Amino acid sequence: MRNNADTAAAVRQAFGGSTTEHADGLPGASWTAANAPMSLSISELQPVLEYPELAADGLVAGTYGVECVHTGRASTGEYYLRLRLYDVTGAAHVYSRCADWPSPPRDGQTHTVGFRWVHDRYENLVPLARPFPSTQTLPERSPLELLPGDRLPEPENLFRLLTLVESLRTPGYRALVEEVFRDRELAYLFATLPASRRCHHTGEGGLLAHSLDVAEGVRRATGHLAIGRLRREALILVGLLHDIGKALLNTREGYRLPSSRGEHAALIDYALATPMARLKARDLDAFTALWQVIDGYKRKDRYAAPLAALVESMDSVSAQTNLIQQRSTSHPGYRLPGCHRETIWHAPGR
Template sequence: MEKGIAVKDITPGAEVRGVFAVTQAAQAQSRNGPYWRLTLADAGGSVEAKIWSPLSAEFTDIPTGALVLVEARAGTYRDQIQLTVEHLRLLDEAESAAVDPAELMPSSPFPLDDMLEELLELVREEFTHPGWRKLTQSVFKDDALRAAFRTCPAAKGVHHAYAGGLLEHTLSVFRLCRRFADQYAELDRQTLLAGALFHDFGKIREFSGGIANDYTDEGRLIGHLELCIEMLTPFLAKSGLEEGLQRHLRHLILSHHGTAEFGAVRLPQTAEALALHFADNMDAKMAQCRDLFAQIAEGSWTPYQATLNRALYKGPRTPDTPPAKSRPKSRHAPREELLSLL
């Protein structure tokens, strides 16, 4: 079945016809009657859509994860594109199977296998203390955990909210923390890097992944900080890692959000916890900037971003500045060889 128009190609005033995945669907009430508020997504991003009355009454249920054929008109609301749906039909099983999943699932712009190979090589290189080495290697030798970590998103919608986002974000935070450790001698390098490696590991169980990526029940009720501790506990018990280092790792995981307002169980109370928090926050903020700059159609200002409480200005680049480099392809050994070395 033909995909039709992609989200990234929708412009204000355009007539839209295409197949999208429903990632959010909720009924609400307006002065003119009940309506549906949807988020429609494909590999290029997502867009909000509304089904107004009386058309809204034709739908008793629009399940998240469903694929739908949509005809709509594109407008803008608060500087963001919004669709007014004129026709919507849920695809049946055969039609859904005929749609290429790669056209519907956003994924990291960087090759997942290359990123995983690089991270595995850094793990082998950095963790020389026997306890840290046994812990990190045993976790990544678990086939199920490694496969889930490779494809898991890092968020539902704020940053790295796509397949491979957790891997991309973790590798970036790990790289930043290596630089921090090079700069500041007061940091315990291996403890900080263990925190970087595992700080968001619980998101494997916090998010469902897939086309309709959403919070799991345990993700909503417990959250990825505590889930990470739960997941690591059996590996820590067998690692031989000193109790003080185990306790410090737990603190890094539970405090890396920085403040209780943003979900930290404890404030960062060690130099390593502060460094990890700032590395994590920096990478998340830069990912949001990158996504916002990609949305600029005209001028130099991005749409307003609620999570940042501002729009962003993309200033002129200094002449003769080389363009930002994309992530280089891995120079390391094949993943299978790295796993044999772990």
């Protein structure tokens, strides 16, 4: 595979007009209903960009997050873009003609992109990205799938998150999670922030890791309880989103919110207000089950929603387990310093 300088030169040469478009069954042919394109993730796209012959049996497209890395100008005066395409599986850099875009792509936007290949003067195939025709559609991708996996501290946790959401059998609950994370700033913060500054899960990505620990713990603990699917999945959702207020407080508008950092739990209503309204219109039973758990968790009401205490318990278990992992090596005794000046008893090596 050529380096970036060679590829850029090839693209400039291609824009100079001495190219032939690759068609007739190879990538770059016309998109028609009878010749539907393959929708690829970034990890699936990368080998195709390096070896175009892999796509010889079909056309190539996909929906990705887009960033403009560089703008250049060919010898003919035509402008081109170097784009970074990304999703949860990674990132790829491609070139595109400015003239192919009705308006320049803005960083962080989501675009459906198709690819054509052109021959450079050395008869090498160079991939060029272009907006996908609006007359055709590809399968819709979840906002969670479009997070920048290559820039997250623990990308494997994104796949844990996707697996957890896909395991929910209630369509309204899956839609609610996707709507919450359609806010790109909020989703990125939720996946990259620490869970706390000095207590547990203090590294980058700690908030997502802790939230998954709680949600997965609730799922395992309720697996054999006869509580009904809606209530069980409502508990899992609250376990996942119980600290969403921490991400909200770090957004650009976070200073306007009516809570302090120590009162982040109260913001779960604020974060879910619009998704909950849509859930209520779509599935009243699912809305009621989720509202009861949220209300019981916030008010610590053990009568109206006794199982909400399970979320609180799993929260403590996840925090203390992480603390023991972090501090047992530097404090070999039986007593470890915990959060809020508390002490944890721990049997070393057992």
